[in-house]
Amino acid sequence: MQVLEGDAARAALTRSFNEIPVPDAVLARIRDTFGEALTPEAVVARILDDVRQRGDEALLDWTAKLDGVRPGGLNVGPAEIEAAQVDPTLHEAIRLAIRRVRSFYEQQPAHGFLNHSPEGALGQLVRPLGRVGVYVPGGLAPLISTLIHTAVPAQVAGVQDIVVATPPARDGTVHPAILVAARELGLTQVVRAGGAQAIAALAYGTASVPAVDKIAGPGNLFVVIAKRMVYGQTGIESLPGPTETLVVADDSADPRHVAADLLAQAEHNGAEPVLVSTSRELLLAVQAEIGGQLEALPEPNRSWARDSVLARMKVVLAADLHEALALANLYAPEHLCLLTRDPWSLLGQVTRAGGVFVGEYSMEALGDYVAGPSHVMPTGGTARFMSPVNVRDFQNIISVVGLNASALRQIGPAGAALARAEGLEAHARAIESRL
Amino acid sequence: MQVLEGDAARAALTRSFNEIPVPDAVLARIRDTFGEALTPEAVVARILDDVRQRGDEALLDWTAKLDGVRPGGLNVGPAEIEAAQVDPTLHEAIRLAIRRVRSFYEQQPAHGFLNHSPEGALGQLVRPLGRVGVYVPGGLAPLISTLIHTAVPAQVAGVQDIVVATPPARDGTVHPAILVAARELGLTQVVRAGGAQAIAALAYGTASVPAVDKIAGPGNLFVVIAKRMVYGQTGIESLPGPTETLVVADDSADPRHVAADLLAQAEHNGAEPVLVSTSRELLLAVQAEIGGQLEALPEPNRSWARDSVLARMKVVLAADLHEALALANLYAPEHLCLLTRDPWSLLGQVTRAGGVFVGEYSMEALGDYVAGPSHVMPTGGTARFMSPVNVRDFQNIISVVGLNASALRQIGPAGAALARAEGLEAHARAIESRL
Structure with a gap:
C-alpha cells in the first residue's frame, strides 16, 4: 500500500460528492433482471411508481423478482413474532443492547421551551412524529443491531407507531433474531419486504403497509436512491451508504x-x-x-x-x-x-x-x-451536514407565538414597515387592523 | 364558497403528496424559454449539470437567460454593501427584527452532553456546520425578512461562514434593503444569482461561489426541485413551497x-x-x-x-x-x-x-x-416530519464513545455475540482482541 503525505493525502481524503458510485456487478445484475441497461435511478423510479399504483401486488411481485420469493403474507403474524427464539446468550445480548441504547438516548436533551414574559409567550413545542418506518437491510445475516439502533431512538423520542421492513430470506421468513429483537422492543408490525419496493410501501402506503411520516435506516444503493426520491413525500433521516x-x-x-x-x-x-x-x-x-x-x-x-x-x-x-x-x-x-x-x-x-x-x-x-x-x-x-440517528430525527419542533396587545403595540409598526417594503400590503393591514 | 363538513372536510384537508403541482403558466414559460416541452425536473437537471461543468460562466448565462440580466460580477462588492441605504424607519425595523429573531433562537436548547461514569464516557458533541448558503427569493420585492429569518438561526448555531444568494433585479443590482440587512447581520458575501442555478452554485461551488455544507431558505418550484436534487451532495433544511x-x-x-x-x-x-x-x-x-x-x-x-x-x-x-x-x-x-x-x-x-x-x-x-x-x-x-428553520438545522451531532477496560469486560462479550449472529467475524475479533 502506498503511503500518502501532504497534498497527496489531502487530495485522497477530499470527497467527490458528484456521483453515487455504481459497481459493475450492480449494472450487470440490472441487465440480467430487466433485460436492458437501465440506471439504478431508472430501476428505482419504475419500482416506486409500480408500488404507488398497484400497492401490495406490486410489492409482492418485486419481492418475487428481486428477492426470489413470494411470501404468503406481507406482514409477519403476531404468533410468529411471539414464538421466535434464539439461543439464550444472543437473547441476553439483544436485551443488553436495547437497554444500553435506550439509556444513552434518554440522556439526549430534546425538549422545547415556552418563555412567558410581560409581552406574552414565545417558544417551541417538541412533538414526536406520528408513525416511523425502520428499514433493516437483509443480506447474508440478520442485522439485529440495525433494528435496535434505529427503533430505540424513535421510541425514546415518543413515537408510538413503528413499522419495520426487512427483506425476507429465500424461504419467505424473517430471521428469528430480528423477530426476537422486535418483540423485546415491543414492535408489532414487521413487513417482509426490502429494497426500493419496501421504501415505496412505507412512503405511499399499501393495503398491508401504512404510509409513515419518516423512514430511517441504512440500505444498499437502491434503498438510498429510493429514500432520496421519496424525500418530500415522506421524511428520511439521512442517506447512509x-x-x-x-x-x-x-x-x-x-x-x-x-x-x-x-x-x-x-x-x-x-x-x-x-x-x-x-x-x-x-x-x-x-x-x-x-x-x-x-x-x-x-x-x-x-x-x-x-x-x-x-x-x-x-x-x-x-x-x-x-x-x-x-x-x-x-x-x-x-x-x-x-x-x-x-x-x-x-x-x-x-x-x-x-x-x-x-x-x-x-x-x-x-x-x-x-x-x-x-x-x-x-x-x-x-x-x-448530517448527524447520527438520534432523538431529534423523530421529533418535530412547532413554533409558538402568543403575544399580547402590549407587545403588538411595541413591535407591530416595525412589522408593518417590513411588510410594505416587501410589497405585502395585506400583511401590513392584518397587523394594523389590531393596533 | 362551499362550506365543508364531516367526511367532505376530512377529504378536502387530506394532502396528496404524490406530485408537486406545476402551474400551466410555468409549463408555458418553459416552452417559450427552451423551445421544447420539458418538465421542470428536466430543466433543473440541465441547469445543475451545466453549472457543475462550467461554473461561473454557466451561472452568468442562466441568469441572463432566466432573469434577463448578465451582472457585471457575481458577488456584490464590499463597497456596495457598505454604501447601501434605506429609509430610517425601515432600517430600524430591520434592526428590531434581527434583535428579536436572535433573542428567540438564543433560548433554543441546543447543547450536547458528555456523561462520565465509572465505565468511561458517552455523549454527543454539538458542532456548528462549516459553511451555510442562504437562499433569498427574488420576485417583485426584496424579501428582507427571509434573509433575517434564515441567517440568524444559523448564526446563533455558531456558523461562521454564510453565503447569501438572491436573484438580481433587471438592472443587475440587489435591492439595498437586502444589502442593509446583510450588513446588519455581519454577512459579507452576497451572490447575484437565483433559481436552480444559484442552488447549483452553492452545492457544487464555482470560482466565485464556495460550495456550502447546507442550503437553507424557501424558493419557487425550480428552487425546491433543485434543493431536492442536490440533497445528499449538500444538506438542505427543508423543502418550503x-x-x-x-x-x-x-x-x-x-x-x-x-x-x-x-x-x-x-x-x-x-x-x-x-x-x-x-x-x-x-x-x-x-x-x-x-x-x-x-x-x-x-x-x-x-x-x-x-x-x-x-x-x-x-x-x-x-x-x-x-x-x-x-x-x-x-x-x-x-x-x-x-x-x-x-x-x-x-x-x-x-x-x-x-x-x-x-x-x-x-x-x-x-x-x-x-x-x-x-x-x-x-x-x-x-x-x-419537518420543523421550522431552527438552530438544530445548522448544527451536527457527533456521537462520542470513550469506554474503559472495565466497561469492555462487562459488555464486550455481548457485542461479540451480536457480531457473530450478524456474520461479522472481524467485528467479534476486534472486540475480543482487547478482552
Missing part, C-alpha cells in the same frame, strides 16, 4: 488493535478503511498485522475484508496530530477512532464525524452493538 | 381579524387559506368581510389575494373545537392560527404544524417579521 472508518494513531498505538479495527470495518461490503498516523513505523507494522490477521479470518469474511483493503484502503503519514485531525475533518468520516497517547485531548479538534471512538477500549465494533449511541451514522462525507 | 394558513375560529372571533389574516396569507402566490370554525355565523361573516377587505386592497395585491381565495380557499364547519383541532392536525398546516375564546387551552392538542399563532394579537403576519421564530416553516403537509 457504504461504511467507513478513519483511524488516527500515533506511535503509542498497538498495531494489532489498529489492524483489527480496520479489518472490522473492511469486512463490510464496499467499506473504506483509512489509517492516518504520525508514525511511519506504525504504518508499516499495521500493514504487516493486517496481512496476518486477514489470513486468520474465516471465509467469506476474509474475502470481503481483502476486497475492501485492496480496493479502497488509504494510508496516510501526517506531520503531527494537528495535521492528522485536520485531514480527518476534511474527510468527515462516519467513524473516527482516536488511538493515541492522550486521545481525549484531541476531541476538541474534531469538527466533522459521525462518531468518535476514544482510546483503545472503545473500538468501533463495540459501538456497532452495545456501547450506546446508534451505529447508523452519516457516510460518504455527509457528516459535513 | 407555497405557503398556507389554517385558522381555527370559534364564535368569539372577530370576523374582521379572521378575514384580515386569511387575506394576508392569500396575497402570497399560490397560497392556500383555510378556515375551520365551529360557528356557521362566523363563516358567513368572514366571507362577507373577505369580500369587502379584498376590494379595499390596492393592486396587484388585490388580484393576488383574489386568485388564492377563488382557487384554493377552503371553508370548513367543525362540530366542535376538538374536531377542528383534529382537522388541523390532519392538514398539518405551515401556520395554525387559534382565534378562539381560550386559545391556550388548545395548544396541547396541536401535534402537527409549522407554527401556532395563539390569539388575536399574534397574527401570522407579525410572525413573518418581528415576533421571533423563523417564518421559514414546513409547507404542503411536510409539518408531519
Whole structure:
C-alpha cells in the first residue's frame, strides 16, 4: 500500500460528492433482471411508481423478482413474532443492547421551551412524529443491531407507531433474531419486504403497509436512491451508504488493535478503511498485522475484508496530530477512532464525524452493538451536514407565538414597515387592523 | 364558497403528496424559454449539470437567460454593501427584527452532553456546520425578512461562514434593503444569482461561489426541485413551497381579524387559506368581510389575494373545537392560527404544524417579521416530519464513545455475540482482541 503525505493525502481524503458510485456487478445484475441497461435511478423510479399504483401486488411481485420469493403474507403474524427464539446468550445480548441504547438516548436533551414574559409567550413545542418506518437491510445475516439502533431512538423520542421492513430470506421468513429483537422492543408490525419496493410501501402506503411520516435506516444503493426520491413525500433521516472508518494513531498505538479495527470495518461490503498516523513505523507494522490477521479470518469474511483493503484502503503519514485531525475533518468520516497517547485531548479538534471512538477500549465494533449511541451514522462525507440517528430525527419542533396587545403595540409598526417594503400590503393591514 | 363538513372536510384537508403541482403558466414559460416541452425536473437537471461543468460562466448565462440580466460580477462588492441605504424607519425595523429573531433562537436548547461514569464516557458533541448558503427569493420585492429569518438561526448555531444568494433585479443590482440587512447581520458575501442555478452554485461551488455544507431558505418550484436534487451532495433544511394558513375560529372571533389574516396569507402566490370554525355565523361573516377587505386592497395585491381565495380557499364547519383541532392536525398546516375564546387551552392538542399563532394579537403576519421564530416553516403537509428553520438545522451531532477496560469486560462479550449472529467475524475479533 502506498503511503500518502501532504497534498497527496489531502487530495485522497477530499470527497467527490458528484456521483453515487455504481459497481459493475450492480449494472450487470440490472441487465440480467430487466433485460436492458437501465440506471439504478431508472430501476428505482419504475419500482416506486409500480408500488404507488398497484400497492401490495406490486410489492409482492418485486419481492418475487428481486428477492426470489413470494411470501404468503406481507406482514409477519403476531404468533410468529411471539414464538421466535434464539439461543439464550444472543437473547441476553439483544436485551443488553436495547437497554444500553435506550439509556444513552434518554440522556439526549430534546425538549422545547415556552418563555412567558410581560409581552406574552414565545417558544417551541417538541412533538414526536406520528408513525416511523425502520428499514433493516437483509443480506447474508440478520442485522439485529440495525433494528435496535434505529427503533430505540424513535421510541425514546415518543413515537408510538413503528413499522419495520426487512427483506425476507429465500424461504419467505424473517430471521428469528430480528423477530426476537422486535418483540423485546415491543414492535408489532414487521413487513417482509426490502429494497426500493419496501421504501415505496412505507412512503405511499399499501393495503398491508401504512404510509409513515419518516423512514430511517441504512440500505444498499437502491434503498438510498429510493429514500432520496421519496424525500418530500415522506421524511428520511439521512442517506447512509457504504461504511467507513478513519483511524488516527500515533506511535503509542498497538498495531494489532489498529489492524483489527480496520479489518472490522473492511469486512463490510464496499467499506473504506483509512489509517492516518504520525508514525511511519506504525504504518508499516499495521500493514504487516493486517496481512496476518486477514489470513486468520474465516471465509467469506476474509474475502470481503481483502476486497475492501485492496480496493479502497488509504494510508496516510501526517506531520503531527494537528495535521492528522485536520485531514480527518476534511474527510468527515462516519467513524473516527482516536488511538493515541492522550486521545481525549484531541476531541476538541474534531469538527466533522459521525462518531468518535476514544482510546483503545472503545473500538468501533463495540459501538456497532452495545456501547450506546446508534451505529447508523452519516457516510460518504455527509457528516459535513448530517448527524447520527438520534432523538431529534423523530421529533418535530412547532413554533409558538402568543403575544399580547402590549407587545403588538411595541413591535407591530416595525412589522408593518417590513411588510410594505416587501410589497405585502395585506400583511401590513392584518397587523394594523389590531393596533 | 362551499362550506365543508364531516367526511367532505376530512377529504378536502387530506394532502396528496404524490406530485408537486406545476402551474400551466410555468409549463408555458418553459416552452417559450427552451423551445421544447420539458418538465421542470428536466430543466433543473440541465441547469445543475451545466453549472457543475462550467461554473461561473454557466451561472452568468442562466441568469441572463432566466432573469434577463448578465451582472457585471457575481458577488456584490464590499463597497456596495457598505454604501447601501434605506429609509430610517425601515432600517430600524430591520434592526428590531434581527434583535428579536436572535433573542428567540438564543433560548433554543441546543447543547450536547458528555456523561462520565465509572465505565468511561458517552455523549454527543454539538458542532456548528462549516459553511451555510442562504437562499433569498427574488420576485417583485426584496424579501428582507427571509434573509433575517434564515441567517440568524444559523448564526446563533455558531456558523461562521454564510453565503447569501438572491436573484438580481433587471438592472443587475440587489435591492439595498437586502444589502442593509446583510450588513446588519455581519454577512459579507452576497451572490447575484437565483433559481436552480444559484442552488447549483452553492452545492457544487464555482470560482466565485464556495460550495456550502447546507442550503437553507424557501424558493419557487425550480428552487425546491433543485434543493431536492442536490440533497445528499449538500444538506438542505427543508423543502418550503407555497405557503398556507389554517385558522381555527370559534364564535368569539372577530370576523374582521379572521378575514384580515386569511387575506394576508392569500396575497402570497399560490397560497392556500383555510378556515375551520365551529360557528356557521362566523363563516358567513368572514366571507362577507373577505369580500369587502379584498376590494379595499390596492393592486396587484388585490388580484393576488383574489386568485388564492377563488382557487384554493377552503371553508370548513367543525362540530366542535376538538374536531377542528383534529382537522388541523390532519392538514398539518405551515401556520395554525387559534382565534378562539381560550386559545391556550388548545395548544396541547396541536401535534402537527409549522407554527401556532395563539390569539388575536399574534397574527401570522407579525410572525413573518418581528415576533421571533423563523417564518421559514414546513409547507404542503411536510409539518408531519419537518420543523421550522431552527438552530438544530445548522448544527451536527457527533456521537462520542470513550469506554474503559472495565466497561469492555462487562459488555464486550455481548457485542461479540451480536457480531457473530450478524456474520461479522472481524467485528467479534476486534472486540475480543482487547478482552
